Amino acid sequence: MNVLWTWIAAGLTLAIFSFLYKDNPFYKFAEHIYVGSSAAFWFIYLWYFDIKPKLLDAWVMNTGFEKYILIVPAILSVMMLTRFIPQIAWISRWAIAFTVGMGAGLGITGALQGFLVPQVQATMLPLWEPVSSSTLYNLGHSLNNLLLVLGTITAIFYFYFSREHKGGLGVLSKIGITFIMVAFGASFGYTIMARVSLLIGRIYFLFHDWLHLV
Amino acid sequence: MKSPPIVPLPVPSVRAYDTPNDAGGSITVEWELSPVDSVVRMYEVYRLEGSPEAEPVSAGFVLRGTQKFQDNNLKDGETYYYFVRTWVGEEYADSRLSNPAVPSAQWFHTGRKSALVILLIYGGLLFYYLQQARSGKPLYIRKIAGLEAVDEAVGRSTEMGRPILFIPGIGYVSDIPTLAALAILKRVAKKAAEYEAEIIVPNFDPIVMTAAQEVVKEGFMEAGRPDLYNEKNVYFLTADQFGYAAGVDGIMVREKPGAVFLQGVFYAESLILAETGHSIGAIQISGTTSVTQLPFFIAATDYTLIGEEMYAASAYLSRDPLSLSTIKAEDVAKLGFIAVFLIGILLETLAAITGNQALHFFKNWFSLF
Incomplete structure (x- = not known):
């Protein structure tokens, strides 16, 4: 049975890889199986890991406030289903508005506490910091701090929208976008390395598990 | 010659208090290390619910060198007492009972006051520029190449x-x-x-x-x-x-x-x-x-x-004055942050050169915990 599944997995892997040449019936076949089975999987997943435990089972097991608060998400869910009835489809907007409002509210505090404030604190670095007896080491350390501070401040100027980027602001924003692009370049190389390791994993599956060549 | 077995000595003092800035149901227990900490196998924390005469229940244990334990999943409003059992090999010594502690939830997380202040200042800026936009003052926004290309x-x-x-x-x-x-x-x-x-x-x-x-x-x-x-x-x-x-x-x-x-x-x-x-x-x-x-x-x-x-896209594409005012408020906030950076960098540089730890107050104010 395992051999059969290995052949199916290898066949589907090759069918997906065939897209590198051009769109073809093998790719279409694998793509439709993938999209269809993943959509079905997520439907089952949502039922067993969201709707059943968090709504139905929780309704049976909880008492008092914890039980009756479940009426709110249940009503919002039913509101979403009104989209199937064109005459009252507008009711679904209320559920969407609730989700969007909640997301925006949570996003503000999350971004503030998770990114903004820690970033503000991390940028307050001394431009001269004697951390070692070696002057050369101290110079290197201080230069590193200077680059971090300069990169952060000029990158903020790049995202300043209220004035045209000309003159002094233009110079600062150009330095800022240069820092951003250097960071993106490093990130690009790092991520490509990770993708290559994923490819190696798939090639290894074909040559080891399927063809037994390595 | 065989050395005599080391006798476990209890921790000198134990203190219990409601865990600060939490959603309730938690007490923090702190103690001074046992004089024989270097040979301690573990410290076991015992909880007594309601009164000092209640049956002690093990709340958990920590390894030697540790002076703090957080006891969770407790009932808010209930009184708890604690003692710490010091284990050396198979022998143990119990500390005296701690003071009573009552878990409760806090409305405000005092460790995040900097986030609140930033939010209030930004809210004020937003409100100001909304008023400016409503009064008809034109607000400029620079060209964004990606959005110009949409049409x-x-x-x-x-x-x-x-x-x-x-x-x-x-x-x-x-x-x-x-x-x-x-x-x-x-x-x-x-x-x-x-x-x-x-x-x-x-x-x-x-x-x-x-x-x-x-x-x-x-x-x-x-x-x-x-x-x-x-x-x-x-x-x-x-x-x-x-x-x-x-x-x-x-x-x-x-x-x-x-x-x-x-x-x-x-x-x-x-x-x-x-x-x-x-x-x-x-x-x-x-x-x-x-x-x-x-x-x-x-x-x-x-x-x-x-x-x-x-x-910035929605404001840029719609050119709606109210949406543009949010961009203006953000831009002013960015300039404010740059000013904050410069003050912080100056103070941190002075602190590093002079060794005056008090100058870290500004940076520390932004700490979230």
């Missing part, structure tokens, strides 16, 4: 007689970049309706799909062409990341859109989508706040909205 891309696609593909990413409607993407979608849909072009929006999340249907419909209505709106063109594909990527790739090579918009939250599928869009010769405008995916978009698409440029 061009829709027009080019229409001239070629091809549909427009809008990919709202794999985020959920609670993600801010997805909301920004929906604002851009509205503009694209409006332009598509004006040019009588077809727009296709495959979705990863069913609720984003519902919101996208509303947004596209609104765009068509604003353009005065509700008759052209086709709900079946804004559909759900799959909620699996690479299933979605495979499906969208298939749509690209079969429908051959003239313009592809990649806007929203993207992860590892970003390059797969952008490369396929490039291979079919479509003009591509991407935008995301995912820092690890932006390099791929910059490399493979024609225009990229980097991070906050996406958030």
Whole structure:
């Protein structure tokens, strides 16, 4: 049975890889199986890991406030289903508005506490910091701090929208976008390395598990 | 010669108190280390519920050198007492009972006051510029190349007689970049309706799909062409990341859109989508706040909205004075942060040179715990 599944997995892997040449019936076949089975999987997943435990089972097991608060998400869910009835489809907007409002509210505090404030604190670095007896080491350390501070401040100027980027602001924003692009370049190389390791994993599956060549 | 066994000595003092800045149900127990800490196997914390005569129950244990234990899942309003058992080998010594402690929830997290102050200042700025906008004062916003190209891309696609593909990413409607993407979608849909072009929006999340249907419909209505709106063109594909990527790739090579918009939250599928869009010769405008995916978009698409440029999009595209006021408030806040950075850098540099620890007060004020 395992051999059969290995052949199916290898066949589907090759069918997906065939897209590198051009769109073809093998790719279409694998793509439709993938999209269809993943959509079905997520439907089952949502039922067993969201709707059943968090709504139905929780309704049976909880008492008092914890039980009756479940009426709110249940009503919002039913509101979403009104989209199937064109005459009252507008009711679904209320559920969407609730989700969007909640997301925006949570996003503000999350971004503030998770990114903004820690970033503000991390940028307050001394431009001269004697951390070692070696002057050369101290110079290197201080230069590193200077680059971090300069990169952060000029990158903020790049995202300043209220004035045209000309003159002094233009110079600062150009330095800022240069820092951003250097960071993106490093990130690009790092991520490509990770993708290559994923490819190696798939090639290894074909040559080891399927063809037994390595 | 065999050395005599070491006798366990109890910890000298134990203190219990309600865990600060929490949602309740927790007490923190602190103690001084036992004089024989170096040979201690573990400290076991015992809890007595209600009175000092209650039956002790083990709440947990920590290894030697540790002076703190957090006891969770307690009842708010109930009184608890604690003692610490010092284990040396199989022998133990108990400390005296701690003071009584009562767990409770706190309304305010005092460790996050800096976030509150920043939020209030930003709220004040927003309110001020909203008033300015309402009084009719013109607010300027600079050109953003990626957004200038939106109309061009829709027009080019229409001239070629091809549909427009809008990919709202794999985020959920609670993600801010997805909301920004929906604002851009509205503009694209409006332009598509004006040019009588077809727009296709495959979705990863069913609720984003519902919101996208509303947004596209609104765009068509604003353009005065509700008759052209086709709900079946804004559909759900799959909620699996690479299933979605495979499906969208298939749509690209079969429908051959003239313009592809990649806007929203993207992860590892970003390059797969952008490369396929490039291979079919479509003009591509991407935008995301995912820092690890932006390099791929910059490399493979024609225009990229980097991070906050996406958030500025709705104000930029609509030119609505109220939306523009939010951009103005953000810009003033950015200048404020730069001033804060400069003060902090100056104080930290002075602290490093003089060794005066008191100068760290400004940086420490921003600590979140």
